[in-house]
């Protein structure tokens with residue numbers, strides 16, 4: 589945790605917050621903070637800065653805040669990700685959030701197991717917890733949006749054309765002839781398939797809408813590896 593992410597409920601005064609639970613434990617046990625120390629803090633969807641420790645008890649910490657910095661620039665990319673298995677979803681959400689992705693569509697695909705859609709990890713609170721871990725890691729405050737789209741065809745036909753408007757739309761596909769571009773200077777939409785890959789119909793559908801299939805080379809990578817690899821290459 590490189591940043592203490594604060595919400596409005598933490599405030600006890602205009603510039604003062606009191607923290608208990610996970611964040612208190614981290615500050616006490618990992619930072620081993622003392623009264624007077626300065627810690628990196630940020631307000632959820634707001635500015636960042638420093639918090640001076642004013643009191644420290646066995647169960648809570650109080651900080652006096654000075655918030656004067658903007659959060660880091662977001663990555664200009666929308667991720668369209670075939671819903672992975674829950675434990676992979678957790679890793680991907682943390683990684684994407686820490687890398688600055690602000691918009692994610694979790695979509696269905698023929699090779700997504702139906703049971704994945706019933707996972708409790710898809711609950712708003714649970715996903716926010718993973719996204720928060722990414723923000724804390726990267727010293728960012730802006731919570732990404734995650735949208736669930738459990739029907740591929742209506743999403744692809746009715747919504748995706750507007751999502752990719754004014755962006756470079758790429759679908760990561762190991763069999764594609766074109767190599768993934770690097771160092772983009774324009775916004776992108778990036779589609780990533782399920783563990784078994786997109787089926788030909790889905791690749792054709794995405795290509796028809798305007799996605800270019802691109803490859804990262806002959807090594808087929810896991811979804812949790814391919815997301816940071818693609819984002820690093822593209823931006």
Ligand code: SAM
Pocket residue numbers: 759760761762763779780781782783784785786802803804805806807808809810811814
């Ligand atoms: N056998 C599947 C296939 O050939 O599509 C492998 C799927 S891979 C585990 C999951 C997803 O990661 C793929 O659908 C693709 O979007 C992305 N991916 C993995 N390796 C890739 C590579 N070398 N180039 C482009 N995309 C890749």
